Amino acid sequence: MSRGSIARPRFPDMESQYNHKTVESAAQTHWSAIDAYRSIENDPRFPKGKYYACSMLPYPSGKLHMGHVRNYTINDMLVRYQRMQGYNVLMPMGWDAFGLPAENAAMKSKKAPAAWTYENIRVMKAQCQALGLAFDWSRELATCDPAYYKWNQWFFLKMLENGLAYRKTQIVNWDPIDQTVLANEQVIDGRGWRSGALVEKREIPGYYLNITKYAEELLDATLHKLPGWSERLRLIQENWIGKSEGVRFAFPHDIKDADGKLVQDGKMYVFTTRADTIMGVTFVAVAPEHPLAIRAGQLNPALAPKIDALKLGGTTEAELALKEKEGVATGLFVTHPLTGEKIEVWVGNYVLIIYGDGAVMGVPAHDERDWNFAAKYGIPVKTVIGSEQLYRDCLAVSNAYQSATGGAPLSPTELLNVNWNGDIAGQLAHIARVSPEASNAVVGLAHQMRHEHFSAERGLTINSGKFDRLTFQDAVNAIAADLAAKGLGEKKTTFRLRDWGISRQRYWGTPIPVIHCDDCGVVPVPEKDLPVVLPEHHIPDGSGNPLNKDEAFLKCSCPKCGKPARRETDTMDTFVDSAWYYMRYTSANADTMVDARNDYWMPMDQYIGGIEHAVLHLLYARFWTKAMRDMGLLKFDEPFKRMTNHGMLLNHIFYTPGSHGAKNYVPPTDVKLTHDEKGHINGGTLEDGTPVLYGGIGKMGKSEKNGVDPQDLIDKYGADTARLYVMFVGGPEDAAVWSDTAVEGAMRFLRRVWTYCADRAADIANAGAVDAATLTAEQKATRFELHSALKQSNFDYERQQYNTVVSASMKMLNALEAVKPGACPSLAREGASILLRTLAPVTPHITYKLWSDLGFEKTDGALLDTEWPQPDAGALVQDEIKLVLQINGKTRGEIVVPSSADKAAIEAAAAASAEVAKFGEGRAPKKIIVVPGRLVNVVV
């Protein structure tokens, strides 16, 4: 029975062993010769219409990494599947070629960013081709190509024209030693990442795009018009846009500036979403840059350095939430707009000048941040919100107090207004003397209040004079109306979303097409002079933007008056490049930004990329689309109908300890693993026996040295194995951990596919269609397995769950191998025909070769465009079916019934079963539940 004893029928021109190198080069040569992946608008070969699927364009960092392989294989499977379904597919590719890494690389290698970038593109393109990805390379683009960024500039000028782009000063991180602007991530503990210099905040002019004009539309579409986006992604965008409805109102004051004029016309504005708590304001806090803070510094010079000190520290929401709240009292007072009370102005390090009016009202009783601030500085707390229950409890305590003391009742307000910063103990001690019960009740209330006040639940107003006992919305309405009547405020909607600052004081980007003239000011470059070409020979050295020293670039004449002028040296944020590249693919080489072809392909049917782009890129792209729409360049509202966020690839991390707690990372491939008693990895040793420590599982990356080079995989196992592995390792949206041995398993499966086909080549070539009547029981069972797996595979293709598509193929092969060569040629043929087609999108090379070698191409056409297989209804019919038998919900066995059995017959069979006799303990069935085709549950 051994394999060697079987006379293997040889087939002409077919190798008996799978050789990935010859198979893959043959397939790729063929596809290239027939230009297999060129997409043409309205191609009559594809009657079902277009299907545009695109991966986010990669940054050309040097080599592909496994994340790319996964991303592009998902994309490739999608379009290959859709093409076999009859759609006219488009899958283009390009390069996000501008950006900071090229400048950093230039500093290290002394190579110009342009040369470095183009070399990387060459290498990565070759790798894409080696992977057999079905890209239409005729539409390739690089964003650093003047033919591309010309349209960034053109559209920027259009935005300037209609007010969508404007110039204002912006606050940036400035490195005084390197003379350069730093990104937030380049600031580490307040110092520049290269120079170590203390980073300053500088105000410099820059260009902004008015994305907030579209905030309402973007939010509305996020919530209602993107059904193909995940809930999670929509939520991230919703939070980012951050709509909040509240009240903007003023605290009047008579604080005057040095010239004797009222500061800000005597009105200090704040915005709040909790207008129901305005009666609880006990202080106000302003940002260190706020006019009142500046004025306080002038009036009391001792305060100025203290106020300046509050400017330090990060400004992101996360940093603000975690940092210690600090402040300085100014000795200045404003007036509460409703009560007329004097309220002291503080300067707080948690108030940002860039948010709203740069000032907040302080309600310590109902805002945890204000609470912490007030507790630290002894600011009074005034409670103005309580739940109905709390209100009733107060009355009960008051009554208890009254009956205990025989004195006057305590009002709920009195009870609730225990001053938490004052002598609570003293107050309680007094109550305790007269009534121990009341004392306990008060302590309990204090705890409960602490909990309730800061919870999201909005209770009733109390202690609020004429606004007492109102629900949240009623209180806001009443208070807003009163403020409006006094001319001091109104309801307002604000967004967290801010306008998009696109100016970068960097070299390697799209030049902003404006000219500075001493007489005319800032003048746009005329359209006919576009593109403003970036000189490509500079090698940045870290001392600021080389364009600032490039006289040839700088020197120009003013387009308005003709006098000598200076060119702008700021370049655009690279998110501008990626905001619309997917539309340039559709209109490759057009002499306009986009042309009619864009109307054919867009909106995109499927976009694929990492979740890390959930906000910036995706929001900018959506904004850009709407801006183009409003300028009449296109007719749709949203660019991406469906969005898939593939998960990260992870790997184990190992290191040897260095001095001062440093970690010397070691590639996992160099480590011989050790395991603890439960079988978990807990460390390992190097070749020479040096012990290494286990650092857990983390994202594949250069710094941890735990990346896997796809090139090694392709060389050793071939592209098909690499593709099969990355699809099999987990669902497209899940994170996946790398495993070397699992790659071997993927290779093993492909060898078995090859061997199966080679051993049955003669059967397959000569067989006709399956005649179900002539099959043996075993062959019928095999065919049932085959078509069941096909059904699963088709289901999973539709829901893009590619890991189980692969396992379905494995199930097919497991079943088909039971039919030995020569035993049933028709079934062998049907099996190969289905298996090769379901595998084609995953492993296109081996399936191409087997499909053509076995002669399917002659009967069914090229695999790329052949018809997608459907399960045969007849093959899925069984004479008898097994049902799970449960007794009282516990699985106890199974019963076999004819597939035609009705509910009564199944109930009877179940009741009569040995299991019911055994586990039912002689009791008669009370109830029998039948789930058709699945199980029967007998309740006794």
Next chain:
RNA sequence: GCCGGGGUGGCGGAAUUGGUAGACGCAGCGGAUUCAAAAUCCGCCGCUAGUGAUAGUGUGCGGGUUCGAGUCCCGCCCUCGGCACCA
């Protein structure tokens, strides 16, 4: 801190969405083939008890709903992301 995703064997993961938990694969163990090894093929493989048939138990923890819960509800724990110019 706030918001979100996720916890299933030694490992990656499945369970067509309330119906046999662990499909498929990796690793491991036993066997066949081989002079030997590689490769390949066959079998076993959640945990506990038992030689065994079998029984009990089991999807992060604690409750609940249901004939039936990995799946639904309530309360926790852990973990990974996001929270404005790295792409």
